[in-house]
Amino acid sequence: MRIELQKRANTSTLFSILSPLLALALTLVAGAIMFGLLGKSPLGALYIYFVEPLLDVWSLHELAIKAAPLILIAVGLSICFRSNNWNIGAEGQFTIGAITGSILPVLNPEWHSPLILPLMLVMGMIGGALYAGIPALLKTRFNTNEILTSLMLVYIAQLFLDWLVRGPWRDPQGYNFPQTKSFQPEAVLPEILDSGRAHLGIIFALIAAVALWFMMRFMLKGFQVSVLGQSERAGRFAGFSARRMVWFSMLLSGALAGLAGISEVSGSIGHVQPVISPGYGFTAIIVAFLGRLNPLGIIASGFVLALTYLGGEAAQLSLSISDKVSRVFQGLILFFVLSCDTLIHYRIRLIFNPSTAQEGKR
Amino acid sequence: MTFEGVEASPLLSVRGLSKLFGSFAACDAIDLDIGHGEIHALLGENGAGKSTLVKMLFGVLQPTAGTISWEGRPVVIPSPGEARRLGVGMVFQHFSLFEALTVAENIALSLDPRTPLAKIAEETATVSKAYGLPLDPSAHVADLSVGERQRIEIIRALLQNPKLIILDEPTSVLTPQEAERLFETLMRLKAEGRSVLYISHRLEEVQRICDRATVLRHGKVTGDCDPRKETPASLARMMVGTEVAEVQRADAGAFGDVLVEVAKVSVAPRTPFAVSLKDISLKVRAGEVLAIAGVAGNGQSELFDALSGEYPISDDDGIRLRGKPVGRLRINGRRLLGAGFVPEERHGHAAVSALSLSDNLLLARSRSDKKAFLAGGPLSILRRDAILSASRRICSIMDVRKSGDDPAAGSLSGGNLQKFIVGRELDRQPSVLVVNQPTWGVDAGAASRIRQALVDLAKAGSAVIVISQDLDEIFEIATTIAVISDGKLSDPYPAGELTLEQIGLLMGGIHERHSGVETAHAH
Structure with missing residues (x-):
């Protein structure tokens, strides 16, 4: 046989x-096999990992908080991947978006205006887009491989953030902790419901997913994405520009990653600190593929991957095993x-x- | 199963061989016998099952049912390696050669990795001399003509000392002179007692060199005959099932205004292996079919790129469409002026295989038919219903046979997809149509339909440029013929004034280096 x-x-x-x-x-x-090898009851461990987090209203909110950046980043990446542009650096664009979005509250902590939050979100998107523009520029001008350049830029962004919060942006009254002042209330992304911490980020994510689904399915732009992704030569024959598509997809996914970054900082953390992401930008790659690169599928897969983060925390508490298990x-x-x-x-x-x-x- | 005596048994005997893809029978109970020292033709339209059959013989595919006997013994051929061990050699239609490597290095790749390169080079030289296939083992593949590249594939197969050599459409890329040499080689192989399975569309050459012919249609054997006792018409009937319609040519003479004018256009090569265009000039008037003949790789695709605007040229006045300078205009700008384009490669250039036919219609016409196909202003919402009905219209006019209403382009046979791609342009009634290799790898029925459509378009007052390697096709439809060689275009000649031999000379004659090599080794 x-x-x-x-x-x-x-x-x-x-x-x-x-x-x-x-x-x-x-x-x-x-x-289950892995838990068995670790000496835990497989079914019990899976229950704690995958079911228990879904039983409390409180943890459902946490699930939404973790799913929001994953979905936002992944829908942007899905456009990149469909058009054959391999942006692996969403983690960096997320970080830069968080930094540029935080400029206003960090530098003007006394500015109490309803304008501040929309401005922060826009600046976060611009920051993420510009940072994704670097690999786009390198690819269109010098034909460099965007996988490498975008990935390397992640580490630059993370170290830049680290330097900022330990240096110029450090809160002078913060007992030397490497973090900024907490944002003023006007600069914090509002929560949706009273029952938990979930903030507007998940709404942004759902809107972005539906909008990009519409674009991919009904608009010429979406058609251009799939044609250029499958054959650049056919795209050229159709009169579509591969170069412009590099810019479009990279800037779009960068902007969404930047929005995810500033939403995370403003909505969930409330200040800037050295580590603001448990690897959302990389996990979003898995989300995008698990969701079949389809924005609606990505909503579902975003929640699944968010659950692995949550389950990891639960496993750490109840089973006393490392949260590396979520990885x-x-x-x-x-x-x-x-x-x-x-x-x-x-x-x-x-x-x-x-x-x-x-x-x-x- | 019957066993015959070893002496009487043919080299290869196939009984009831079938291959199912899902419920679709690509090959259906095929019987085939190839004797020792026989040149056996395998005829059939595209999609008739020839490639599937050959892939089963070469171990690339496994049959669903049926038996293969080799020298009287039933065998299973699980892999090409096993096929080679049995003594089957194969020369594919599309060569698998590395352009940046030398001839000997390319051959070494398919042999035992322990054989030293010097020995391979030496054997290559010996074999190539013995079979009249002159080839320099140290030449880089990129510098060789298509005919020479094919020789590498043949020698690669011969070095494994096969008893049966399978050749897939070997002459489709050759000049008449190169084809002539190939036939001599085949005769020599036959004289040594080797057998050849010769796959072809070209009835004349099958009649000339083959001892027997097996004809396939829709996966079944429809004829098993001695081609010398048949007429081209009777062979075509076995292939197509009906008589192939003869193309009615446009009358030469009354041409209208000049619709396309190219004046002294030179284009530097874009990639290391591209051909540069040198000082190309041409004029095509309304009602005229200009055919550009030439062996593949002499600048045809570069010329197409320049004419289509996929790669615009720097001199805006170099190309004029209906009097307007368009050299720097991109493809959609030229389409808006009434031009239509059909590139050579169907998959991944003219069409995206995984997309549906209606999507592939939109591919070529998203700009030129913006009003009909797009709504919502800047949002550019696709009007699926309009696109789908236009696609259905094209399919019915061009008789595109497909499964389902709007299947993926990749699921169509080559001929049907090409009919769709040509129909997609004709549907716009372009005033200028540029076609590269319109019937390359297309079955006889579809080819005749496409050629007739091109002739009819010219009759209706359009200017048509056909870039083609197929000389029969050129003589069938052209009113004017020019030949491209090494990036240079010859003067145009009225179609009646050129013979096959003269074109052959133009195709090779300007190409001094290659013809020099060939005469030097001629015997």
């Missing part, structure tokens, strides 16, 4: 829907998603062929 992958004549619609679910199921199985789960999900995607293009065939077997023995 042997196993053969046979190319399908057409991509399977069934499996393009089923593949993420199958991947999640396999992730759970692998997770493990994220890795498992990406691994299984990518491998299950094979089933969209191929079918698995088990071949029981006695003549083949004889031929093999010969």
Whole structure:
């Protein structure tokens, strides 16, 4: 007997829907094995990890807080990836967006105007977009690989933030802690409901997802994205500019990552500090792929990945295992998603062929 | 299964070979016998199942049912490696060569990695001399003509000392003179007792060199004959099922205004392996079909890029469409002036395989048919219904056979997709149409339909430029012929005044280096 992958004549619609679910199921199985090896009861651990966080209103709010930046960043990345521009540096654009968005409250802590919050959000988006503009410029002018440049810029952004909050932006009354003054109330993103901390960030995320879904499905721009992503030559034949698409997709995803950054700082943290993200910009890559690069799918996958963060915290508290376990789960999900995607293009065939077997023995 | 005596058994015998893709039978119960020292033709339209059959013989695909017997013994061919061990060699239609490597290095890639390069170079030289395929082992592939590249593939196959050599459309890229040399080589292989499976569309050459022919249509064998006892018409009937319509040519003579004018255009090569265009001038009038003949890789795609505006040129006056300078205008600007374009490569240039036909219609016409296909002003919302109905209209006019209402372009056979791509432009009634290799790899029925459409367009008063390697096609539709060679375009000749041989000479004659090599090794 042997196993053969046979190319399908057409991509399977069934499996393009089923593949993420199958991947999640396999992730759970692998997770259970891992918990078993760690000496915990597999089912109990999975329950604490994946179910308990969904049972409290309080933790549902936390889920929304964590899903918001993931969805915002991932929908932007989905446009990049669909157009064949591999922006891996959303984490950096997130960080720079948080910094540029925080300029007003940090430098003008006494400015109490309703204008401040919209301005912060816009400046955050501009900052993220400009930072994503660097790899775009390098790619269009010098044909550099945006995967490398955008990734390297992440570390520059993080170190720049670190320097800012330890140096010029440090709160003089902050007992030497490396963080800025807390933002004035006008500069804090309002909470949606009284029952928990979830703020407007999740609303931004949902609006962005629906808007980009509309663009991809109904607008010429979305058509340009998919044509240029699949064949630059065909795009040129259609009269679409690949160069402009690099700029469009990078600036768009940079702006959304920047918005996610300033929303996180303004809504969840309330000041700027050396570490403002548990790797949202990188996890969003997994979110984008788990959501099939479809903005609506990304809403769902954003919540799934947010749950891995939350479950990681829960596991740390209740099971006393490292919160690195959330990284493990994220890795498992990406691994299984990518491998299950094979089933969209191929079918698995088990071949029981006695003549083949004889031929093999010969 | 029947076993015959080893002496009487053919080299290769195939019985009831089938290959299913889902429920679609690409090959359906095919029988085929190839004798020792026989040149066997495999004829059929695109999508007839020739490639699938050959891939099963070469171990690339596994049959769903049926048996393959090699020298009287049933065999399973799980991989190309196993096929080579049995003694099957294959020369693919699209070469798999690395342009930046030398001939010997390319050959070494397919051989045992322990063989030293010097030995390979030496063997290459010996084999190439023995079979009349002159080739310099130390030449870089990028510098070689298509004919020479094909020789590398043939020698690569010969070095493994095969008993059966499969050649897929070998002459489609050759000049008449180069094809002639290939035939001599095939005769020599035959004299050595090797067998050849020769896949082709070209009925004349099949009749000339092949001992037997198997004709496929829709995955089934529709004919098994001695091609010398058939007429081209009867062979075509077996291939297509009906008589192929003869193209009615436009009358030469009464041409209208000059619609396309190219004046002394030179373009530097964009990539290291591109050809530069040198001082190209041409004029096409309304009602005229200008055919540009030439062997592939002599500047055709570069000329197309310049004419289409995919890569605009620096001299705005260099190209004029209907009197207006357009050299610096991009492709959509030229489309708005009434020009239409059909590039050579269907997948990934003229069409995106994974997108539906209606999306591929939009691909070429999003700007020129903005009013019909887009709504919502700056939002540019796609009017799916309008696009889909236009796509249906094109499919019915051009007789595009497809599965489903709006399938992915990649699911269509080459001929049907090409009919759609040509129909997409004709639907706009362009006043100028530039087509690169309109019927490359397209079946006889679709090719005849496309050619007729081009002729009809010119009759209706448009100017048509056809860049083609297929000389039969050129003689069928052109009113004027020019030849491109090494980036230079010859003077135009009225179609009646040129013979096949003269074109062949123009194709190779200006190409002094290559013709020099060939005469030097001629025997």
